[in-house]
Amino acid sequence: MIVCIAVVGHQSFTEADDALKLHHIVHCSLDVIDERVNNPKKTGSTLNETYLGLLYPTENYKVYGYLTNTKVKFILVTTHLDVRDADVRNFFRRFHSAYVDAVSNPFHVPGKKITSQTFAERVSTIVKSFGLSSAV
């Protein structure tokens, strides 16, 4: 069960003082995803989007979830206030494609952190274009 943290918006990946908060958010959203997955509702769709309106005392984040067929979860935390549904789906589709390419690396050990430089570059490209497109 791999978790990819994608942070979009006013923060970057390597923001040290927010790391703990982000971990907390991600763990909470994992619980919500598990609840939805074990729910006997048979929607059967991959694009399991869990839109949580998580509010924090000083800042508010939106958290989106995406579940693949192989039980890999992507979690997107963003501070954008007016994110469109289509944008997030688009983001996840491109992120999924970059993830599949990174995992197909024969030197990648499944279960360990992805250390590919190409993957990091592709993800930052996707992140940047996500910010621009929803600034309309």
Place this chain on the structure above:
Amino acid sequence: MGREVSESCVDNLMIEMVSAYCNRFYSTKPELAARRIEAIGYQVGHQLSERYTMERPRFSDHLEAIKFICKDFWAELFKKQIDNLKTNHRGTFVLQDNRFQWLTRMSIDPSPANADLSQDSSGETAENRAVQITSMHLYFPCGIIRGALSNLGIPCAVSVDTSNLPASGSFVVRIKA
């Protein structure tokens, strides 16, 4: 975004891989060679299933996943689907491919190299050798199937049914409950 290679390259790679593992790396221990080949197939199947399930809705049960393997996954790999799928509804599936691509070009060499064997037993040992050699080549696709299914959350054991070689390859999938 990916680059492509010709099919004959892949065929040759498969043949060379089996030959290298059986004759050079583990020439005295064919079971170890078989397990290494199957492990390589496991990793390949794992990664390929990640790629080929990208756009699809999630599978509701085991049968859906096996059907995906038979149709879409096999079509992506070999440009044809599995010809026959049988099940006993208790966790065992038999996937039968009547013209398995990696075996179509295989010829069994009735070599007179074992001329010192006695006459009456040479017939059946040639047959056994043929079965043994072709089953070596089937460990890799067994591994692919096992890797793909375990990535979809279904632990299983895949083996080969050797009754019909080399006319058709049958893979027996037993789901571990």
